[in-house]
Amino acid sequence: MMQAVEFPIPEGSITVAGLTDYVQSLLEDNPQLRPVWVVGEVSSCKSHGSGLFFTLRDRQDGSLLHGVIWKSQVAKLATPPKLGELVVVGGNIRLFRGRGQYQLYGFQVLPLGAGMQALQYQQLRERLTAEGLFDPRRKRSLPEHPQTIAVVTSPQAAAWGDIQSTLRQRYPGLQVLLSPTGVQGDRAAASIERALARVAADGRAELVILARGGGSAEDLAVFNDERVVRAVALCPYPVITGIGHQRDESLADLAADVAAETPTAAAKRAVPELERLIQAHRDRQQRLEEVMMTYFGGVRSHLHQLRQRLDIAPIQRQLNREQQQLQNLKQRLIHASQQRLQQAQQRHQFLQERLTTINPQIVLDRGYAVVRNPRGEIIRSAEELRPGRVLSVKLAQGWVKVKITSTGSEGPAPFSQS
Template sequence: MSTARTAISVAELTAYIRDLLEGDRLLQQIVVAGEVSSLHEHSRGLFFTLCDPHEDAAIQCVVWNSLRSRLARQPQRGELLIVLGSLRLYPKRGEYRLTVFQAVAIGEGLQALQYQQLRSRLQAEGLFDLERKRPLPPYPQTIAVVTSPTAAAWGDIQRTLARRYPGLHILLSPATVQGIDAPDSIVEAIEKVNRDGRAEVLILARGGGAVEDLSCFNDERVARAIAQSKIPIITGIGHQRDESLADLVADFSAHTPTAAAETAVPLYSQLVIEHQQRVTALIEVCQRRIDLESKRLEQLETRLKRFPSTSPQLLQATARCQLLKQKLMALDPRAVLQRGYAVVREENDTIVRSSSNLATEQTLKIQLGRGVIKVKITEILQ
C-alpha cells in the first residue's frame, strides 16, 4: 500500500482528535484547579491561562461574554481558581482550550505569593531605588544586546539601531530567554558583557509572550545580575502591562525591544539638526560681536577725526612745558658750574658760605664743572 493512500489530511486528523476530546464525557464537564498566570480582555470574551503551581504545566481557558455574568468569581491574575468547563479543540490553529462555565476562588496562588515575597525583599534591599539607577550614556559607541540570536527581538534591535545611529558597534551576548535554563543563561550573558568591558550600555530583550514564557525575568538571579552590572542596563521585555522584576531593577525599562533600542541611542538625523542649530547660533554670536566692535571702531575713528581741532591747546601746553623745562635747567647747580662757578665744601661736605668759619691749614674740597679738587688754606683774606 502506498504512502499516499494511507496519509490523511490535517483537517481529517484534527477532526478525529476533536471527536476524541469532545466526545469524552469526562471532558465535557470537568472541574480543574489551578493558578491564573496570565489574563487579557478580548472583544469576544476573557482569555486566561490556568497553570499548575507545583508542576510545569498549563492550559488555556476562555470565558465567552455570554457566560461572564454567570460566574461567581471573575478570574484575577495570581489567584487560585476552581473552574468548571468543557474541553474544546479549535481546528484553525490545532489548539485545545477549556471553555469555562463557572469559577470559584480558593485563595492566592503560590506563584503570585512567591513573586510578591521576592519583590518585597528586593525592594527592602533598595534594588528598585531611583538613587541607584545609573545614567545612560548620551552618545554610546558600543552597545551589547542580551537576547536569543534566533528571536525576532534581535532583528528588531539591529534594524532600529542601524536606522537611528549608523556606525554603532553592536555586540551580541546570546542567551536563552525562555524555559527552565533561561535564568542561568541570562546571568552568564550579562556577566560576559561586563567582563568584556567594551559596551557602554546593555539591552536585555525578549519579544512578547505569555506570562509563563516571561517568568525567567522574575527570577532572583536575573534581578541581582542586573543590579550588580557595572554597565547600565535597558530592558525591553515583551508587551505585558505588568512590570517584571528585571524591569524594576534595570536602569531603564522599555515596553518592547524596539523601544529599548530607541532609548539606547539618539536619532542621528536629530543630532544633525541640533548641530546645525548650534553652528547657526555660534555664527550669530560672532556676527553680533563683530558688529559691536565695528561700532566701537567707528566711534574711535570719529574721535580721531576731531583731534586736529584740539591742536592749539596742545601747542600751548607744549610751549608751557618747554618754558618750565628751561627754568629747571637754569636752576640746576650743575648748569651753574658749567659756566665757571665752583662749590666749596668742608671735608664733611658742608658747603662753605663764609670765610669767618675757616682756618689756615684747613683742607677744603672744590667742586668744579668737571671734577673735584682738594686745597689747603694758606691765608685767609678779610
C-alpha cells in the first residue's frame, strides 16, 4: 500500500482568505479609488429587483468591467445606462469575495455620447438605407398556404424546438427544412450567410424563418452584421425574422419581409391555423345558406304579388306579360342558385382534398410505415442506426417491433436465404 507523502508548507505561504483580505484592502482602502470615475461603453445592462447590473467595455482593447447600481441609487442617476452608449460612471471599487472578482459599485452615470457599437450601427444603417435594402417596396407578401418552410437557426437552441412545435400544432403536414447555423460568436455571421445560401441552392422552400432566442447585446450583435443583413435582403424567398430581444430592432429585422418578436411568433406568422381555415369554410357555407334562404323568401314574396296582380287583371295581354316576367325570374333564380351551389361545392371539394392530402393515415395505407426509436423519435436516415437496435414500426393497421440486422444508404437490403 502506498503511503501519502507530506510536503512541508513553504515559508511565507498564505491562505485564499488571507490573500483575498489583502487584495480587498488594497482596492477598498486606496484613496485613488474612493471614489473613481470610469469611462466605458455600456455593453450590457439588466434590471433586477435589487438594482441595475451592467458591464462597461473599453473601446480600445475591449476589456470589461462589471458593475452594479443598487436600487436605492437608481432614482438619483442623471441618466440610466443604455446599451451602446459611452458613459462615465462614478463609484467605488469593491471585491466580491465569493468569486474573487472586483466590481464597480456605482452611484452616478453621466452620458458622453454614442459608443462605438451604436455609432457603427447607425452608420451601417444609414448606408444600407441609402442602398434601398430597407425600402418597404421591397417587402414581399408571404404565401398563404406554404407547403415547405426552411428554418435557419441553431439545432441546439430552444428556438428550433419552439418553431417545430408551433408549426406542427397549427399546420399539420407541413414540410420543415432545417438549415443549421451558429447564432452567436465571431463565426456566426458567416455561418448564417452560408445557411441562407444553402436554402437558396436547395430550391424547395417557399418561405424562410431566421430565428434565435433572446440574449445580451453582444449575443445579438451578429444580426447587425452587414453580411447577415445582405443575405436576408437578397434571399430569393420571403424571410421572417424571429429574434427574441427587448431592444431596438436589428438591421436583419429591417431587411426581412416580416419581423416577429420571438421565434414562436415568427412560426405563427408563417402559416395559418388549420382549424381556423376549416371553421371559416363552415361559416361561409352557413352564410351562403342564409343568403339563399333570404333570396328564395324574397322570390316567393314577389311571386305571390304577381299572382295577386294576375287575379285582378282580366286582360289577357297583361296576364301574358306577367307570366313572361315570372318565367324570366324563375330562370334567373335557377341560374343564380346553380352558380352559388356550384361555387360552394367546389370550395367544399377543395378543402376536402386538402384535408385528405395531409392525412398521415393515407400515407400509411399506401404501404408506407413510420419508424421510431425507443425514445419515440421518428427515424429519417439509416445513418442514425446501428445493427442490433430495436425499433417500433407503425403500419396502417397496428405496429411491430423490429431489430436491425444491417443498414445501408441506397436501396433495400436483400433478404438472406435460410
